[in-house]
Amino acid sequence: MTTPRTALLLDGRVDDDATQALIHDTLAAGMAAAGLAVDDWTLRDEKIAWCAGCFGCWVKTPGVCVHKDGGRDVAARAARADLLVYLTPVTFGGYSSQLKKALDHLIPLKLPDLKKTGPDTRHPQRYDRVHDLLVVGTVPRGQGQGGQARTFRRLVERNCLNLRPAHSATGVIDEGAGAWEVRVAVASLLEQAGVAGAAPAHLQDKEMVA
């Protein structure tokens, strides 16, 4: 298993929820412990205009958003990442608007061409780099198997059909989960996402074992 070298953490939190903060910190620490260079991006602090749907990034300045704000940086930073990590409160079974305002700017990573891929039509990738994908969402306690969580998992599956990651992991964690629960879940997710070595080192924390 090859360990990714760089990770882009798209932090789509909308408030200061303690569980999400814990997940964020645990993810960042786990990736760093595994030797990844982590580009940790708090999206709610960032001015990113809504994607205008103008397709300028396909036919005017191919590969680059025509608008000069944080939205342009999304494709640049994602294109260079081996691992993409999304953190979000599960929002009606999808991503928060804070996360999605960035994800809508991933379109320049695709070519506009329509190509039959399996049973469906998809856009080919602009770059050769294969990204791994790790997505973590939080739901109110006890709703980890509910309708919104199921829809969320389906959404990530669809993202994977387009992104075609070598490794992918989806986690739905209850709001109010404790430190141990979060650390075990994140360690497992990192391993599934191809981050070799993160879990053992991270779980050997003395505080956790105690």
Next chain:
Amino acid sequence: MNAPQSALLLVGSPKASGSSSESLGTYLLEELEARGLRTRTLHVVKAVRDDAGVEDLLEAVAAADVVVLSFPLYVDCLPAPVIRALELIAQGRAGERAPADAVAGQAGAEIGREQLFAAIAQCGFPEAEHNETALAICREFAEAAGFVWAGGLSMGAGGMVDGRPLREARGMLRSAVRALDLAAAGLAAGRPVTDEAVRLMAKPAFPAFAYRFIANWQWRRELKKQGATAPLDARPFA
């Protein structure tokens, strides 16, 4: 439920005007109007721009018996400003429902009435199936925000609408028009969208291979027309 008296169209395209989502939604709204409903249209991107717009959005949603959201698929999902609007609507309605529960029979009488929420999703791929998850999200929103889910219509090859009024494109898009006619008849009577309407909306109007061929040719034509700064497959961040 009683026959609805009013309908609100939320246009979810980030384009200010001339979007395919607006074309589809406007046709449905006109059909509802023809059946006696008062109608109103709001563009979501404008509405979430400032506090006044948000207030207007929440009031318009609260006043409508039928809310129809028409949107394009963005990265397997709804566009970010539409999600923002749904977050705000759900938060606003949660705030309204709390006092209604506490003081039964007062605010609850108005707030507690049934409101239908329906959605139209269209994507640039020839297969309508790409929209399924986005419509599932709309359904989850409707249930979370206290609406009655009235169903979702899913359309592939949305580029064929090309922002034209649907009445001008009847021949090529006759299945979509028929689907919207059926949906309007149902919604005007307070009923959800039927399976037949869903089937007709998703019915391909054009062979997928031909759609892909034409679309790929059009992208290259547009590249020349725009005087692009680089080839179509440029890799500026490699």
